[in-house]
Amino acid sequence: MEFAYTAEQQALRDEVQRFIQENVNEDVRSEIENTDEMSQGPLVRDLRKKVAAKGWVGISWPKEYGGQDGSRIDQYIVEEEFSRIGVGVGGAGSGAPAILAAGTEEQKKTLLPGLISGEITLALGFTEPQAGADLASLQCRAVRDGDDFVINGQKMYTSSAHYASHIYLMARTDPDAPKHRGISIFIFPMDTPGITVRPLWTIQNDPPAPIGTTYGQRRTNETFFEDVRVPATCMLGEENQGWYVGAMGLNLDRVGASRYLISVRRDEDIINWAKDNDLGGHDVSQDPAIRDRLAELWIEAQVCRLMTMRSMSLMERGDTFTYEGAAEKVWAPEHGVRTTETISQILGPYAQLMSTSEEAIEHGLFAHNLLGSFQSGINHGSVQVMRDQIARRGLGLPRG
Amino acid sequence: MDVLLNEEEEMVKNAAREFLGGECPPSLARAMEVDDLGYPPELWSQMAQLGWLGMSLPESLGGQGLPLTYLGIIMEEVGRAIAPVPFHSTMVAALTIAADGSQEQKQSVLPRVCQGDTVLTWALTERDPRFLPETIATEAVEQGDNFVISGTKMFVDNFGAAEKCLVVCRTASASDGDQGISLFLVDTGSAGISNVPLTAIARDKQSQVIFDNVSVPRSNLIGQINQGWPVVQAMIDRATVLLCAQMVGATRKDAEMGIEYAKNRAAFGRPIGSFQSIQHLCADMILWVDGAQLLTYEALWKMDQGLPSSIEISQAKSFCNDKCEAVVRSSQVIHGGIGFMMEFDLHLWFRRVTSWTMRLGTSFEHRSKIAKALLDQPGRVRLGMNLEPVP
Amino acid sequence: MPTDPVCGIEIDEAGARAETGQTRHGATEVDPNMGTRSFHNGTWYYFCSLDCRTKFLAGPDAYIGQAST
Numbered sequence: 047m048e049f050a051y052t053a054e055q056q057a058l059r060d061e062v063q064r065f066i067q068e069n070v071n072e073d074v075r076s077e078i079e080n081t082d083e084m085s086q087g088p089l090v091r092d093l094r095k096k097v098a099a100k101g102w103v104g105i106s107w108p109k110e111y112g113g114q115d116g117s118r119i120d121q122y123i124v125e126e127e128f129s130r131i132g133v134g135v136g137g138a139g140s141g142a143p144a145i146l147a148a149g150t151e152e153q154k155k156t157l158l159p160g161l162i163s164g165e166i167t168l169a170l171g172f173t174e175p176q177a178g179a180d181l182a183s184l185q186c187r188a189v190r191d192g193d194d195f196v197i198n199g200q201k202m203y204t205s206s207a208h209y210a211s212h213i214y215l216m217a218r219t220d221p222d223a224p225k226h227r228g229i230s231i232f233i234f235p236m237d238t239p240g241i242t243v244r245p246l247w248t249i250q251n252d253p254p255a256p257i258g259t260t261y262g263q264r265r266t267n268e269t270f271f272e273d274v275r276v277p278a279t280c281m282l283g284e285e286n287q288g289w290y291v292g293a294m295g296l297n298l299d300r301v302g303a304s305r306y307l308i309s310v311r312r313d314e315d316i317i318n319w320a321k322d323n324d325l326g327g328h329d330v331s332q333d334p335a336i337r338d339r340l341a342e343l344w345i346e347a348q349v350c351r352l353m354t355m356r357s358m359s360l361m362e363r364g365d366t367f368t369y370e371g372a373a374e375k376v377w378a379p380e381h382g383v384r385t386t387e388t389i390s391q392i393l394g395p396y397a398q399l400m401s402t403s404e405e406a407i408e409h410g411l412f413a414h415n416l417l418g419s420f421q422s423g424i425n426h427g428s429v430q431v432m433r434d435q436i437a438r439r440g441l442g443l444p445r446g
Numbered sequence: 447m448d449v450l451l452n453e454e455e456e457m458v459k460n461a462a463r464e465f466l467g468g469e470c471p472p473s474l475a476r477a478m479e480v481d482d483l484g485y486p487p488e489l490w491s492q493m494a495q496l497g498w499l500g501m502s503l504p505e506s507l508g509g510q511g512l513p514l515t516y517l518g519i520i521m522e523e524v525g526r527a528i529a530p531v532p533f534h535s536t537m538v539a540a541l542t543i544a545a546d547g548s549q550e551q552k553q554s555v556l557p558r559v560c561q562g563d564t565v566l567t568w569a570l571t572e573r574d575p576r577f578l579p580e581t582i583a584t585e586a587v588e589q590g591d592n593f594v595i596s597g598t599k600m601f602v603d604n605f606g607a608a609e610k611c612l613v614v615c616r617t618a619s620a621s622d623g624d625q626g627i628s629l630f631l632v633d634t635g636s637a638g639i640s641n642v643p644l645t646a647i648a649r650d651k652q653s654q655v656i657f658d659n660v661s662v663p664r665s666n667l668i669g670q671i672n673q674g675w676p677v678v679q680a681m682i683d684r685a686t687v688l689l690c691a692q693m694v695g696a697t698r699k700d701a702e703m704g705i706e707y708a709k710n711r712a713a714f715g716r717p718i719g720s721f722q723s724i725q726h727l728c729a730d731m732i733l734w735v736d737g738a739q740l741l742t743y744e745a746l747w748k749m750d751q752g753l754p755s756s757i758e759i760s761q762a763k764s765f766c767n768d769k770c771e772a773v774v775r776s777s778q779v780i781h782g783g784i785g786f787m788m789e790f791d792l793h794l795w796f797r798r799v800t801s802w803t804m805r806l807g808t809s810f811e812h813r814s815k816i817a818k819a820l821l822d823q824p825g826r827v828r829l830g831m832n833l834e835p836v837p
Numbered sequence: 838m839p840t841d842p843v844c845g846i847e848i849d850e851a852g853a854r855a856e857t858g859q860t861r862h863g864a865t866e867v868d869p870n871m872g873t874r875s876f877h878n879g880t881w882y883y884f885c886s887l888d889c890r891t892k893f894l895a896g897p898d899a900y901i902g903q904a905s906t
Contacts, residue, residue, distance in 0.1 A: 047455065047515055048448045049747045055447070119447055175875065176894045185876075199876045209861040237863030242854070245869045269864075270874065272881075310829050318826045331821045341813035344820060345741070345761045347829055352449060352740035359448045373733050430726070437725035441705050441732060444720040 049355075051123070058120055062127040065100065069093060070131055078132045079257045090133060094164055097128070097135050104162030111146070112159030118361050129307050132257045141168040141214040141233070144295030148283035157212075157233065169210035169236065171201040171269060172292065178202075179431050181216070182225045182289060186271065188217035188232065190278070195219070195232065197240075197274040207243045207267040210236055215271075220286050231288040232280045240274035243267045249417050253402035256409035258315075260308045260382055261418030261425075306354045306374065308422055309382030310347040312415060316340065316389045319408065330392050343385045350378040369440025372432040379423035386412070386419040449740060451519070459519050465496065466527035472791040478530030483607050484651040485531045485565075493531065494562025502537075503544055507552055508560035514684075514750040518691040518742070525695030528794055532565045532604035532651075534692060538685040539566035539612045543631070546669045546677045551631060555610065567608040567634075568685075569599035569655055570678065576811060577682055579624040579675050584657060586615035586628060593617075593630060593667070595660045601805070602655045605641050608634050613657070614678050617671055624675040629668040636660050648801035683759050686806045687749060690742040690762045693802050694735060697770040700795040701731040704777030711782075724780060731776050734769035741765050757819050757833045760812035767803040767812075774799045841872070842882055842900040843889035848872055850883055877901075 051059070070093065077087040097103055105121035107113020128135045142161045145153055160166030177184040186199025197217055207213070212233055220228030246266045255262030283291035317340060320331040330336050353374045360370060389412050390397040401410035423429040437443040451459060469489060478484050493499055502517040503509025510516075517537065524533050540559045543551055558564040574581040584597025595615055605611060611632050618626030632639075638660040644652045669677045705728050708719030718724050741762040748755035774796045778785040785792045818836040820827055827833070838847045853871040860866055874883045875890055877897055884890040893900050 047451060047743050047747050049744045050751070051447055175890065198879075200874070207860060207864065208866070211862045235862065236860060241864040243860050243864050243866045244873060245866065247869070268873065270876070314827055314829060317820050321821060321824075321826075337817035337821060338810060338813050340820065341816035342764070342809075344816060345765050345813075346737075348741060348744075348761055349737035349765065351829055352744060353736070355447060355449045356736075356740065359450045362448065363450070369732075373736060376729070377733055377737070433726040433729040434722065436729035436732065437719075441725075441728055443705070443709060443725050443728060444717050446716070446720045446722065 051119070055119060055123060059123050059127065062102070062124055065097075066127060066131060069096060075131070075257075093133065094135065098163060103135055103164075107142075107146070107158065107162055111154055112162040118358055122358060126307060130311070135164075141170070141295060144231070144291050145233070145282060147294060148287075148291045150279075152279070153233070153282065160211075166212060167206055167210045168212050168214040168233070169204045169207040169267075169269070171204055171207075171213045171215035173202045174200060175202050175268075179428050182229065184216060184218060184229065186215070186217040187221070188219050188230060190219070191275075193278055194275050195278060195281070197232070197271045197276065199271050201269045201271075203246075203266050204243070204269040205263060205266040207236070207269050208245065208265065212236060213241070213269070214282075216288055216292055219288070223286060226289045228286055229288040229292075230285050231282040231291050232276060233282055234274075234276045234280045238274055238276060240272045242270040242272070244270070250414060253400050253410070255414035255418065256401050256411050258311065259411060259414040259418055260312070260386070261421035262414055263418075306350050306378045309378035309419075310350050310385075312382060312385040312389065312419070313340075313343050313347045315408070315411065316385070316392065317344070320392070323407075325393065325396065336392055339388055343381070343388060346377075346381045346384070350374070350381055353377055369436040372427070372435045372440070375427060375432045376423075376429045376436070379419075380429060382419045382422055386415045390416055449743065455515065455519055458516055459523060461496075462498070462520050462523035463526065465492075466523055466529055470527045470529045472528070472794050475528045475530045475794050476791075479649040484604060485607055489529070490531055490565070491562045493533070494560065498533075499536070499540075499562055500556075500560030503540060503556055503560055504552075507544075507556040509556065515743070515746050518688060518746040521688050521691040522695035522739075525692030525697075526699045528696055528699075528798055530650075532567065532607050534685070534688060535567040535603040535608065536565055537688060538681060539568045539610070541684050542568070542612060542629075542677065542681045543668065545680060546629075547631075548665075548668075550665070551668065555631070564609045565604060565607045566610050566612070567602060567604045568612040568614075568681065569602045569605075570614045570682070571600045572598060573600065575600070577679075577807065579627050579678075580620050582614055582616050582620075582627055584613065584615050586613075586617050586630060586662070588617075588664075589661075591664050592661045593628075593664065595630065595632065595657045595662060597657050599655045599657070601644070602653050604651050605634060605653050605655050606643075606651060610634060611655070612668065612681070614674065617674075626672050627674040627678060628671050629674040629677055630662050631666040631668060632657075632660065632662050636662070646801050648798045650798070650801070679756075682806065683749065683756055686763050687742065687745045687755070687759045689802055689806050690738070690759075690766045691746065693766045693770045693799055694739045694742050696795050696799050696802075697738065697766075697773045698735045700774045700777045700792070700799065701728075701735055703792060703795070704728065704731065704780040707777075708780050718780070727776055727780065731773045734773050738762070738766045738769050754832060754834055756835045757816055760807070760815045763807050764809045764812035764816070767807075767809045770799050771803045839883045841885045841889050843892045844885060846885045848883040848885065853883055 074089045074093060077089045101114055102124045104113035105116040106118045109115045145157055157166060172181055174184050174186060188195040188197045212235055215232045216229055217232060218228050219230040244267060246268060248263055248266060250262050251264040254264055357370050357374055360367060393407060393412060396407050397412045399406035399410055400413045403410060497510050498520050500509030501512050501520055502514050505511040536559060540556060543555055572581055572583055586593040586595045595613060611634050613630050613632045615628050615630060616626055617628040638658040640656045642654040644654060646652050708724050708728060709717055711718050745755050745758035745762045748758050778796055781792055784790050815835060819833045822836050839850050840847050849871060856865045857868045858866045872883060872885045873887060873890055874881050
């Protein structure tokens with residue numbers, strides 16, 4: 047066991063922190079704050095170019111596909127520092143791990159460099175209105191027609207569909223097979239004819255959630271596919287193996303800095319707030335009940351951090367997960383909710399005040415967190431489904 | 447950064463598990479609950495032969511000089527097997543002598559510890575069970591070449607089996623803050639000592655030890671006179687993190703027994719482990735014990751590296767207290783009525799883990815220390831940063 | 838005009854499908870206030886709201902036949 051970063055890793059962290067201090071000024075911050083679409087404004091695009099020039103993008107990805115052949119830990123360090131300012135730079139997002147593992151050489155060459163640089167973004171098209179936790183019951187159909195597939199159906203919560211360049215779609219290719227064995231994955235451009243995007247506004251939209259909110263997204267979408275014709279070469283992995291390709295990608299997606307930071311930043315936020323502020327003269331940091339609870343939450347946050355470290359240690363060793371990814375995905379979101387709800391009971395009525403309100407604390411961050419924090423226990427596999435996986439796959443308990 | 451066990455650590459763990467699996471059945475723990483001595487000397491010698499007793503003691507004194515993390519791994523396995531051996535108390539005293547004893551004290555005690563020829567313990571707590579210098583009222587009064595100790599110590603482990611005991615005493619007035627505390631190595635057979643057994647739910651060998659004018663030669667003073675509190679704090683830290691390791695080992699085994707039972711026990715025509723309510727409870731049990739283990743390993747590792755570790759130790763113990771208890775209670779719940787029966791073995795783990803949650807610092811005490819470090823010093827906190835304790 | 842198979846309200850299909858703009862990468866965007874739809878057994882059904890669609894999807898057979906598409 048080894049619980050410290052190496053001197054090189056620490057130096058990398060210092061360098062990233064210095065870079066952020068030097069390059070992220072108020073203008074950049076304000077752009078991050080005011081653009082909804084994964085920080086794609088001109089100043090952030092410039093920032094990304096500088097980050098790429100430093101060799102900090104796609105660190106753990108293979109060089110031949112636009113990465114750096116570096117370590118997952120280095121990538122994590124860079125990702126952690128940037129996600130603290132609301133800029134995602136680390137990995138290549140959902141889909142990329144699956145493309146690396148299951149894609150054809152052609153797909154890897156055309157998609158991975160763009161995904162790593164951020165020029166290609168994927169909208170995740172898995173969930174349907176009647177297929178969420180039970181994703182394998184999805185009904186979106188892809189029917190082979192010569193060298194093409196023709197797709198009809200709809201996808202729900204395609205959060206980045208309004209700015210994504212491609213859709214990463216799970217569709218049923220064999221309706222007669224058992225439900226997990228008749229699914230395939232397709233990746234194709236969003237401007238393919240027949241795709242319609244209907245905006246769905248979230249409860250974070252009005253007033254807008256401030257930067258750093260857990261699930262502060264103002265908009266998601268539902269996406270309709272009507273006779274969308276795509277070449278068969280858009281298929282990722284084998285036909286009817288899409289469930290397994292997709293599940294693997296999701297599992298890898300559960301690991302990483304952003305996933306756990308969205309849940310534990312709340313602990314830092316409230317402790318740092320309580321050190322420097324009071325409520326009309328009342329110093330909450332000296333209340334014994336609050337102190338005990340904050341310490342308890344701090345310990346839980348350490349567990350979140352250590353579970354992420356464990357997943358990364360496994361990945362660095364090239365080992366596979368049995369339940370460790372799912373463990374993180376239960377522990378961190380539920381911890382985030384506990385902290386968020388505790389904060390509301392520390393700040394009392396002030397914690398209701400939203401971003402545009404007079405007297406709001408930290409731009410309404412704590413109020414908007416209350417609207418969003420539970421979402422992290424729903425997205426990418428709910429905590430209930432994760433517990434099913436831990437029990438069945440990790441502990442070998444029988445199916446009902 | 448690699449928080450998993452490395453190859454050597456894995457080997458040590460597996461060897462310990464295999465040995466204890468063969469030599470230390472639950473029946474042995476049961477037998478020792480009603481045994482006067484409280485441990486089987488043969489098993490103790492075997493542990494010495496395997497090098498466990500000298501694992502983290504200096505090579506020059508017969509030990510192996512391995513990192514504390516190795517001792518922690520052994521401690522975890524001893525907890526897993528609920529081995530009825532005075533391992534924890536002996537190691538706590540021995541590590542303190544190794545760290546702060548004189549050359550002569552080390553020479554006279556530690557080689558015998560490594561050989562399995564002696565059992566040690568330590569006596570700190572009094573009526574007020576908090577870990578503060580002002581709770582120490584047991585006095586050691588200088589008389590010529592001796593100190594004369596009078597006072598009452600509580601919750602002393604294995605005193606009946608121990609040959610020597612480290613006794614924390616007051617040698618100057620309590621008004622001097624943490625000054626005035628001294629540590630003595632006392633022969634348990636000295637005149638004036640009485641040992642009153644306590645009956646704790648672990649059914650282990652705890653006692654109240656009364657010192658009535660017990661004379662100890664000056665040469666048995668550990669460290670400097672009146673300057674003993676930092677030595678005591680380091681002793682408490684080591685004791686706490688090693689107890690966490692023991693709790694983690696016992697708790698994981700207890701969880702595994704609950705999960706195994708859930709696979710086999712049928713109700714409503716199917717294994718109860720196929721019900722989601724039981725599955726999710728089992729998932730939580732494993733997450734809790736995993737968390738306790740990760741926190742414990744991090745604390746052990748930091749301590750071994752000589753880094754500040756006192757906050758990490760408090761994190762581990764507070765979490766172990768709450769979550770290990772939740773795990774062993776959940777395992778009882780999964781077992782239903784059978785787990786409540788004396789002849790069924792599960793309670794051997796349940797009672798010990800429960801008892802250990804109350805030793806070496808309650809959750810409130812540890813969290814109070816963490817809250818001070820978080821809230822009562824300037825600067826911004828950040829997860830993953832080193833947090834120094836506030837005195 | 839199709840009707841919402843759940844509440845029976847008439848739906849402006851052309852309005853629901855009308856392009857109000859495009860996403861950054863060229864997909865059609867529609868007005869969310871014109872209702873939603875669902876592809877079921879080879880047919881698009883239109884709804885006034887997510888509420889009605891949710892009821893429909895919980896048991897389409899109870900509603901099919903009452904709606905003209």
